Amino acid sequence: MVTGYIFTAFLIILGLAVMRLGSIHFKKFKEGKTKIKSKLSGKLSFLILFLIIIGLIVYSVNDLLFN
Numbered sequence: 698m699v700t701g702y703i704f705t706a707f708l709i710i711l712g713l714a715v716m717r718l719g720s721i722h723f724k725k726f727k728e729g730k731t732k733i734k735s736k737l738s739g740k741l742s743f744l745i746l747f748l749i750i751i752g753l754i755v756y757s758v759n760d761l762l763f764n
Contacts, residue, residue: 705757712754 701760705760708753708757709761712750712757715750
């Protein structure tokens with residue numbers, strides 16, 4: 698039971714850290730300091746990573762609130 702809470706808290710903290718790093722990267726991109734290659738594979742991998750992160754955050758919050 699306690700292990701489940703620790704795991705869920707770890708997922709939330711990890712998700713928040715990834716979102717923070719993503720916001721820093723987006724800010725640098727807007728300032729023109731970061732170049733992004735326009736390859737479809739790069740966009741697809743970013744989309745998959747983003748969906749996994751959002752899914753983990755939703756799963757963690759749902760588990761904490763409704764169990």
